[in-house]
Amino acid sequence: MLDVRGLTVKFPSRRGDFTAIEGVDLAVKPGEIHGLVGESGAGKSTIGAAIIGLLQPPGYVSDGTMTLGETDLRSLTPSQAHEARGDRISMIFQDPQTSLNPLMTVEDQLIETIQAHSDASTNTARNRAISILEEIGIKNAGDRIKAYPHQFSGGMRQRVVIALALCTDPELIIADEPTTALDVAVQSQVLDLIRRLARTRDIGFILITHDIGVIAQVADTVTVLRRGRVIETGETPQVLGQPREAYTKALMDAVPRLDRKLDRFSTPDDGEAPSAPALTTGIDAEDWLMEGAAQEHLGLEVRDLSVRFAGTRTSIFRKPEAYVALDRVSLTVEPARVLGLVGESGSGKSTLAKAITGLIQPSEGVMRLGGEDLPPARQRPRDHPARRLIQMVFQDPYSSLNARHRIGDILAEPLALYGLEGDKAKRRALAAAMLELVEMEPSNIDRYPHQFSGGQRQRIAIARALLARPRFLICDEPTSALDVSIQAQVLNLLKDLQTKFGLSILFISHNLAVVRQMSDDIAVLKSGQIVEAGDSETFFTTPSAPYSKELLSLTPAMPY
Amino acid sequence: MLWRLWDSDGVYAFRHSPAAIIAASVAILILGGALFAPWIAQSNPYDLSSFSLIDGLLPPVWQEFGDPRFPLGTDDQGRDMISAILYGARLSLLIGLSAMVIATVLGVSLGLAAGYYGGRFDAIVMRIADVQLALPAILTALLIDGIARGILPPSSIENLRVVVLTIAIALSLWVNFARTARASTFVERNKEYVQAAMIMGQHPLRVMFIHILPNIMGPLLVIMTVDLASAILLEATLSFLGIGLPADSPSLGTLIRIGMQFLLSGEWWILWVPTLFLVALVVSINILGDFLRDTFNPRLR
Incomplete structure (x- = not known):
């Protein structure tokens, strides 16, 4: 035809x-x-x-x-x-x-x-x-x-x-x-x-x-x-x-597989991925991340967290009805483990991330980071240690880097802000070394974000998060804007970094196959409520909640 | 470096736009003339001894009784028109530029903060802006003039005419900047790079001026150009109406006001020469502003 x-x-x-x-x-x-x-x-x-x-x-x-x-x-x-x-x-x-x-x-x-x-x-x-x-x-x-x-x-x-x-x-x-x-x-x-x-x-x-x-x-x-x-x-x-x-x-x-967990993805070699760049900076970012007292593993505990947004006012005399984005959510990210948070759009996944990072004020609930109280947004001062310990990798690498700043400035910012490195030249060298750690050429330091592809930008975003010496990483759909081959590379990188540095990660995604590859534990969010939480492999083999079963059966499985 | 600038898309568009090239040439010519007036002009119109009444009301050279010493004629005081215009443009541009800069700083700061914080602060700033828009520039100028007269000794008033005029014009222009900056900030502050900066706990001032401001410069640059033209016109209007600069230190507007008196008595050049000059200046700046908007706004491309 x-x-x-x-x-x-x-x-x-x-x-x-x-x-x-x-x-x-x-x-x-x-x-x-x-x-x-x-x-x-x-x-x-x-x-x-x-x-x-x-x-x-x-x-x-x-x-x-x-x-x-x-x-x-x-x-x-x-x-x-x-x-x-x-x-x-x-x-x-x-x-x-x-x-x-x-x-x-x-x-x-x-x-x-x-x-x-x-x-x-x-x-x-x-x-x-x-x-x-x-x-x-x-x-x-x-x-x-x-x-x-x-x-x-x-x-x-x-x-x-x-x-x-x-x-x-x-x-x-x-x-x-x-x-x-x-x-x-x-x-x-x-x-x-x-x-x-x-x-x-x-x-x-x-x-x-x-x-x-x-x-x-x-x-x-x-x-x-x-x-x-x-x-x-x-x-x-x-x-x-x-x-x-x-x-x-x-x-x-x-393509991430839903039916089994692999240790690593194999990635198509398209000549773009740098093949182990030669050490040029003289500083090893890995050593830098390892050193210091900040090596303890921190878990995160969220108890009965609720977030309400003001609704639209229907009458001047009536208080607008609140929209409940999160309804008494409790979950625990174990130290040095990855918790996969899954749910459909509008289930409140990103709201939870914003509440933890202090962008949104929860209406009630308690958060604890490594056993210590984590104050909510308005009570959390700008110099609170959690600002450094919790870092975030965003979904859209095209908007998460400031288009008007050079890569070097973007990367050096956390170093200067948290007072991790006082010397300007050293900050620059560390930024270059960190680029190397995320498998990019250190010479890219003087370029602007628009000169990079989505996958490279996501690597830069990860490097920025790491330069704060975080112990807890929130990844909000970090690969959903990327192609599968790039996604595989970025996920491999995240896995490597997690095991190497013992990071605790809250990994948010709507893609169950990706979550299976990444997570140790799983929590399922539906309309602002946790419907199931537990060990990842158990969830994928024998889900308990009806909603989890439905979700799993609807995800297209790869028959080949 | 120079080659990269020459080869960039903006410069490429400029090289292929005759209107922009002509407008830029006219603007640069006028700017240069105004800037170097003391060296170019043959007489100083502020220096009463440099001209004499005998030369008064001479027409341009190509007319009967034209004098080659004064190519575009003289006014009733015997001042050379070209010199008067160059010195007048100098004052007009000085006032226009400084008013524009003050308006930019004031408007962008308030707009950024309003867009960043939102809520009550935003509401207050924007209502003030609305009120400001309801006041015509001339009223603002009269108000400030009145206040200045009230609090300052009478002797210093005359010297402060330029300052009063500049502030009055700046006050009537800042609203544009504030509104544009606020709207753009609203869009930018929800982008992830701003959230990343906020999560890190960076100071709000740093987020606003280091992170957001460079990303909203495009539309602001366009407004700066267009508002420069508006500022020059406003100054001319105020001077024309007599609130602005006095006849012994004339700006373009003052020159036009003086020329008005001769409109019906045959000495047309005293009005027309500064008027055409002002029109050429404002039109060329506006064309440049339009060009910048077309180049920087991908939606119009």
Whole structure:
């Protein structure tokens, strides 16, 4: 049905053309789900945009053919291409929050789309819209159709987006990361829906994703991309099960496994990871971290911690009802061990991290660090020792480093602030040595954060945390913004550092497979309450709480 | 180093924008002329002995009775127009620049603190800003002028005209800076690098000025340029209305006010020459401001 041959896409810039896609071949049959998988910058989304004719200017298709049925997609005039979009090819976007118009009811958006492509009367269009909504599993569709997008939950909203793509009866639907913004439970429902639609309606799907687990779950065929080229393509079981190319194999190895715990990840060697840089600084960061009296292992104890946020005021005479983000949470991070904290979005994971670090004032509860009282935010002075002992690694390495500061200044800051090193030259040398410890070139010290990739920035963020000589590290989704191969490297690094320095770590993640690889103990958070806590391996083999069982069964397991 | 600057995206955009190049040339020419006025101008308009009434009201050279000594003519006192304008622009720019700097420091500090602390402090600062916006600059200038007259000895008032004018203009411009700084700070303070600094227990002042400020400089630079033009115009307006500088040390606005008296009597140059000069200065600064905004704001690119 869809046949793409030798597709090449270029983006002209003032320094010559940048080739985003080169010689990509792709074929999709009706009723087939074709997965496009690759790391960021592989050109997955660009292929989708080229097929549907929505390349970001100034990008253009410079070579190749694209045919859908009998139609040559490249020869279409802009108005013909506009006709084909929606009518024959539809698209599902990543974020259901932004792909629906918040000011129009679902009904209006569906009817508008249907009428744009057929002469149906408003009544016929409405009936069709209702039947589509019922088909994709929205109960009570006749009433729900009058609702606005914000009145639907995230998963339901993504269903509405799928309904929008579906309502013109297209032959091909391009789904660009359709489940990335969703929690696991919702993700598996949406994937089931996509599979059912492909089977019953004979629609060809191109499923663009970075998540190999998703591909393994639903795709019939898969194309592995890297830097704009096809690495390997074929049936999913064959490509993922017995990969022929080294890159595919390395990619598969880097995916954290849910079914067993490995000591280390194997990482694809892409020539970017520095291979044990030569010692150039004369200072050994490892020795520096080891020395001093701060080597005792500190655990953290949280007892009955509650955090409430002020709600919206409904009347001037009534006190606004508080929103309970954490409800009497108790957990213990044992000294020199890793506690994995899991939960869906909105369960309060980050709120807990902020309460511990003193960014948020809890309304009640006690925290103890290494047996000593840890005062909450407002009572914790700026020079409290916990400010140094507790450090944090953030989720988004693109915003956690100040873009206007040099790496050396970012790294030297904790040294100066905590008075760990008085001499400026020594601080600089230590910062360089620490870069070496996180496997980066010490000469990077005079560069700015934007000159580094996400994985390198996360290493820098880890180095900054370590330079405070912390005993307790909070990692809030430290790898969820990174590609799998980079994620594997960063997780390896964290593991190494943890064992070497006996750090206690609170490891927050929504990704159960990652948590299994990292944690000794586990706590499960749901709507601000702990539903299960205990030993990690026990949790993954014999979970006790019903919610834990559900969570585990819904996480896509890697069958290969 | 120089090559990297020349090759950077901002300079590249500048080299390919004729409007920006022309505007920059005009602005630099005027700035240079004003800065080096004592060496360029042939007479000193503040020195009463350097000109004589005999030369009064001479038209520009290309007109009948034009005198080659005064290429753009003279005013009723016999002052050379070019010299008067250069010295006037000097005063106008001095007042405009210092008002802009004071407004920046005041506005950015208050805006940063309001955005950083939020809550009650934010509410108070922003309500003051709202009140300030409701007061026209001329009223503020009259108010400060009045206060200055009340508390200072009459002899020193005349010398302080420049200071009074500068403060009045600065007070009516700081709101722009405060609002922009506050809005940008709101966005930045939720970013993780700021939270990282807060977790470490860094001093709030350090977080504000070392961490947040460099990241919100882009929009502020644009406002600084645009507000420099506004400050110059405000000064001209106030001087034109007679609240500003007196006729014996004329700024551009004062020159225009004096010229008004000759508008209908045929001596058009006394009004038009300083007016066109002021327009050229303000328009070129505004074009530069627009250019900066386009270059620094990725959403408009």
